[in-house]
Amino acid sequence: MPEDRLSTTLSALADPTRRAILARLSLGEASVGELAEPFDMSLPAVSKHLKVLERAGLISRGREAQWRPCRLEAAPLRDINSWLDSYRRFWEEKFDRLDLYLQELQKGNPDAEKN
């Protein structure tokens, strides 16, 4: 049971429907019906997705007559970004000389000494 914030956020995002909903909300508030419209899916299904996003803090909801407008809340995304920071160096090709050397050795590259 992933009760930690990061797990909750990541698993909320690990669904294409929910990410599409967030993308839509990045353009501005929308009601449940508006959000559901693009999907070939029942309305209760979308409502559940919204509940998951809300529990993850990724959206918040207002009340306006019979509509419950949703809006994007980006704070959890920032947290993911922070978590990613620890790994940024691994994809930014900013490996230092030793790392490169070890990499070449592992490939069995006979020119490894050149580095």
Add this chain to the structure above:
Amino acid sequence: MPEDRLSTTLSALADPTRRAILARLSLGEASVGELAEPFDMSLPAVSKHLKVLERAGLISRGREAQWRPCRLEAAPLRDINSWLDSYRRFWEEKFDRLDLYLQELQKGNPDAEKN
């Protein structure tokens, strides 16, 4: 069935055990046994976690005698980072004047005009 890369990656990361494994691997290669050691969990369970990480492209495995050393592969993390880019502006408080204005209006702030 989340067959898209991003969903696969995010759901692989949505588990604290798997994130801990990645954190360990960010320090260098490790065997399955070494990776399993910190967890109060059977070895096959860890082996399954590794398979999930491997399917997501987050680790790769070599063969060295009877050990199968794992190493971190950061490319999928970079992809998540790219995806996050679309939302960066939402948490970076770099809202432009119009956004601020709309925000204030929504709060019913009577000083909204000042912006």
Add this chain to the structure above:
DNA sequence: TTTCTAAAAAACCTTTCAGTTAAATAACCT
């Protein structure tokens, strides 16, 4: 060959997840 160690695969179990349809709420509009 036997034996030990590292890891994976198989079979199973329980819980969670994503969807469904049908019923309940809630607020608006006559």
Add this chain to the structure above:
DNA sequence: AGGTTATTTAACTGAAAGGTTTTTTAGAAA
């Protein structure tokens, strides 16, 4: 009040997730 619209809740289903124990596989070392 009665009806329409927007959304949620309830009850159910099938599939996937995450764990277990037991059995195989593969290589090292006797």
